[in-house]
Amino acid sequence: MxxxxxxxxxxxxxxxxxxxxxxAPGAANTGxxxxxxxxxxxxxxxxxxxxxxxxTVYVPIDRLWAILPAVxxxxxxxxxxxxxxxxxxxxxxxxxxxxxxxVALSKYIDCGYAQGRASADFYxxxxxxxxxxxxQDSLTTTVIxxxxxxxxxxxxxxxxNHCGTRGELEARISNxxxxxxxx
Numbered sequence: 118m119x120x121x122x123x124x125x126x127x128x129x130x131x132x133x134x135x136x137x138x139x140x141a142p143g144a145a146n147t148g149x150x151x152x153x154x155x156x157x158x159x160x161x162x163x164x165x166x167x168x169x170x171x172x173t174v175y176v177p178i179d180r181l182w183a184i185l186p187a188v189x190x191x192x193x194x195x196x197x198x199x200x201x202x203x204x205x206x207x208x209x210x211x212x213x214x215x216x217x218x219x220v221a222l223s224k225y226i227d228c229g230y231a232q233g234r235a236s237a238d239f240y241x242x243x244x245x246x247x248x249x250x251x252x253q254d255s256l257t258t259t260v261i262x263x264x265x266x267x268x269x270x271x272x273x274x275x276x277x278n279h280c281g282t283r284g285e286l287e288a289r290i291s292n293x294x295x296x297x298x299x300x
Contacts (some may be wrong), residue, residue, distance in 0.1 A: 169263040170287030174294050179251045181294055188293045193218025194246055207247030226278035228268040240268035262287040
């Protein structure tokens with residue numbers, strides 16, 4: 118019993134020092150990491166409940182909206198959602214296995230491990246990625262990207278299980294948009 122208490126205390130201390138905070142008490146497996154970069158702070162989901170990654174880009178919203186489809190194309194995500202009025206686009210039902218445009222899925226999402234391998238790299242994955250742009254002022258835009266994924270084994274019948282995001286896909290989309298900031 119004492120060993121369990123010590124292990125629990127170590128795990129709690131580890132979470133406290135890592136910057137991961139629980140934002141929704143009672144929500145299973147919900148975590149948020151905050152990553153600072155030159156463009157500000159980005160919040161990314163690390164648990165089963167998707168939490169949008171957010172960053173600030175110092176480019177007018179209409180200019181970002183014009184290049185956002187090309188950013189999605191560069192990561193291999195075909196568009197199925199395009200809402201010009203709400204400045205939102207993405208794909209809410211992309212079926213993918215192993216890789217997304219040549220990048221191992223385990224770089225973007227964490228679906229756990231089975232048989233010593235990252236499950237994201239050999240499970241059937243249903244991926245939802247959307248980005249919404251919000252005008253802050255005439256020269257500043259907030260970029261909000263949400264990544265949500267569920268996966269299940271290929272060879273076995275079963276339910277889909279939630280995967281957490283690693284924040285890499287949100288950061289890549291944001292960084293590609295930030296790359297046009299230079300006048």
